[in-house]
Amino acid sequence: MANGGTVSQSILVVGGGMSGLTAALEAAEAGYDVYLVEKNPYLGGRVAQLHHYFPKLCPPYCGLEINFRRIKTNPRVRFFTMAEVQRISGEEGNMDVTVKINPRYVNEKCTGCGKCSEACTMEIDNPFNYNMNKMKAAYLPHDMAFPMRFVLDPALVKSVEAQKVKEACTYDAIELDMAAKTVDLKVGAVVWATGWKPYDPVKLESYGFGKHPNVITNVMMERLASWNGPTQGKILRPSDGQPPKNIAFVQCAGSRDQNHLPFCSGICCLASLKQTTYIREQYPDAKVTIFFIDIRATDRLEDFVAKVKSDENLTLFKGKVAQINQDDATKNLILRVEDTTTEKLHEITVDMVVLATGMQPNTAENPLPTSVAYDDYGFVASLKAKPGVFAAGCTRTPVGVSESVQDGTAAALKAIQSIVRR
Numbered sequence: 063m064a065n066g067g068t069v070s071q072s073i074l075v076v077g078g079g080m081s082g083l084t085a086a087l088e089a090a091e092a093g094y095d096v097y098l099v100e101k102n103p104y105l106g107g108r109v110a111q112l113h114h115y116f117p118k119l120c121p122p123y124c125g126l127e128i129n130f131r132r133i134k135t136n137p138r139v140r141f142f143t144m145a146e147v148q149r150i151s152g153e154e155g156n157m158d159v160t161v162k163i164n165p166r167y168v169n170e171k172c173t174g175c176g177k178c179s180e181a182c183t184m185e186i187d188n189p190f191n192y193n194m195n196k197m198k199a200a201y202l203p204h205d206m207a208f209p210m211r212f213v214l215d216p217a218l219v220k221s222v223e224a225q226k227v228k229e230a231c232t233y234d235a236i237e238l239d240m241a242a243k244t245v246d247l248k249v250g251a252v253v254w255a256t257g258w259k260p261y262d263p264v265k266l267e268s269y270g271f272g273k274h275p276n277v278i279t280n281v282m283m284e285r286l287a288s289w290n291g292p293t294q295g296k297i298l299r300p301s302d303g304q305p306p307k308n309i310a311f312v313q314c315a316g317s318r319d320q321n322h323l324p325f326c327s328g329i330c331c332l333a334s335l336k337q338t339t340y341i342r343e344q345y346p347d348a349k350v351t352i353f354f355i356d357i358r359a360t361d362r363l364e365d366f367v368a369k370v371k372s373d374e375n376l377t378l379f380k381g382k383v384a385q386i387n388q389d390d391a392t393k394n395l396i397l398r399v400e401d402t403t404t405e406k407l408h409e410i411t412v413d414m415v416v417l418a419t420g421m422q423p424n425t426a427e428n429p430l431p432t433s434v435a436y437d438d439y440g441f442v443a444s445l446k447a448k449p450g451v452f453a454a455g456c457t458r459t460p461v462g463v464s465e466s467v468q469d470g471t472a473a474a475l476k477a478i479q480s481i482v483r484r
C-alpha cells in the first residue's frame with residue numbers, strides 16, 4: 063500500500079437503488095463486509111415507485127423482495143437509511159468515511175402496527191407519490207417499504223401532537239428526542255450509486271406543468287397506475303377525477319434539448335409504450351397518441367414494442383410538441399405540433415398529457431464528497447471514478463434496471479479487486 067496502512071476489507075456502497083443493492087449484495091456474497099448508505103427511509107430507489115417494469119412487466123417488488131431477503135439473511139451487509147456520506151478521505155484500500163444518519167424518531171422496536179399514524183392528524187405531502195396526495199406525518203414510506211418501519215416528520219415532532227402520537231405506540235418505539243448522529247467507517251473501496259431524479263418539468267415552461275392540472279409526468283403516471291398510488295391504481299384526470307379518454311405522451315420532454323437535458327435518457331420511449339399498456343388495461347377504447355422525434359426503444363424488446371404499436375387506438379405522431387395550452391372551461395389540453403413528415407402545423411386536443419421527462423443524475427446537484435471527473439451533464443465520467451471509487455447505474459449513465467444490475471455487479475467486482483490487489 064502506498065501509505066503503508068492496513069487494507070480494509072469493507073466496501074461502502076452509497077445509494078440503495080437497483081445498482082447499489084446489487085453492488086452491495088454481490089460484494090457481500092463474495093465474502094466482503096458492506097456498508098450500504100441510503101438517503102431515503104427505505105431501500106429500492108426509483109424502481110420501488112414503478113407500477114410494472116420491463117422487460118417482464120411485473121411489479122417491481124418481484125425483484126426487490128428477492129434482494130431484501132438476501133440482505134436479511136446476510137450478516138455481512140449493514141445498511142443505514144436516512145443517511146448520507148459527508149466525508150471520504152484516504153486512498154484506495156484505506157479510506158475514512160463519515161456518514162450522517164438523520165433521525166427517524168422511530169426505533170427498531172417498531173412493528174409497523176400503524177397506531178402512531180392513526181393517532182396523528184397532521185398531514186404532509188407524500189413524496190413517494192410525487193406529492194400527488196397527502197399522508198399522515200407519522201408514516202410508512204409506502205406499503206411495501208423495507209425496512210417496514212414508520213417515520214415521524216420533523217414538523218410533527220416539534221408540534222403539540224407529538225406526545226399523543228408517542229403515547230399511541232405500545233412498543234415504546236417512538237423517540238421524540240432522537241438526534242442526528244455520525245458514524246465513522248473504515249473501508250477499502252467505495253461504490254457510488256446515487257441514481258437519478260426526474261428532470262424538473264416546471265422548467266419546460268411552454269408545456270404548462272404546474273399550471274395545467276392535467277399535464278403530468280411519466281413518473282407520476284407510474285404512481286397513478288399503482289395499486290398503492292394516490293388513486294389506488296385508477297388512472298384518472300387530476301382536474302376532475304374522471305377517466306381520461308384521449309391521452310398524449312410527449313416524448314423528449316426536456317431531453318435532447320440544448321436548453322434542458324442535451325442527452326437521451328434511453329428509457330422514456332419504452333416507458334411511454336409500457337404506460338400505453340397501463341391505459342389499455344383500464345380503458346379499452348381510450349385514444350393514445352405518442353408524439354416523438356424518433357422512437358428509441360431497445361432491440362431486446364422488439365416483440366413488446368411491435369405488440370404495443372399494433373394497438374389500433376394508438377397513434378405514433380412524428381413531431382416534437384412546441385406548446386401546450388389549456389381550455390380553461392374543460393381543462394382539456396391543446397397541443398401545437400408540427401408533423402415533421404408533412405411539415406404541417408396541427409392543434410390537437412386531448413384530455414390528459416404525460417410528459418416523458420428524462421433522468422438527471424443526482425450527482426449533478428449532489429457531487430461525491432471526494433474529487434472525481436464528471437461528464438458535461440453531471441454523470442460520473444467512468445466506472446472507475448478514481449482509484450478505489452467506482453460509479454454504478456444511473457450515476458454513470460442513464461440505464462434501465464437490467465443494465466443497472468450488470469453495472470452494480472461490475473462495480474462490486476472492481477471494488478473487490480481494489481482491495482485484493484493491495
Ligand SMILES: Cc1cc2nc3c(=O)[nH]c(=O)nc-3n(C[C@H](O)[C@H](O)[C@H](O)COP(=O)(O)OP(=O)(O)OC[C@H]3O[C@@H](n4cnc5c(N)ncnc54)[C@H](O)[C@@H]3O)c2cc1C
Nearest residue numbers: 077079080081101107108115116256257258455456462463
Ligand atoms: C418513467 C420511467 C419508467 C421506467 N421504467 C422502467 C422499466 O419499466 N424497466 C427498467 O428496466 N427501467 C425503467 N426505468 C429506469 C429505472 O428507473 C432505472 O434503471 C433505475 O432506477 C436505476 O437504478 P439506480 O440504482 O441506478 O438509481 P435509483 O433508482 O435512482 O436509486 C438510487 C438510490 O440512491 C439514493 N440516493 C440518492 N442520493 C443519495 C445520497 N446522496 N446518499 C445516499 N443515497 C442517495 C436514492 O434515494 C435511491 O434510493 C424507468 C425510468 C423512468 C423515468
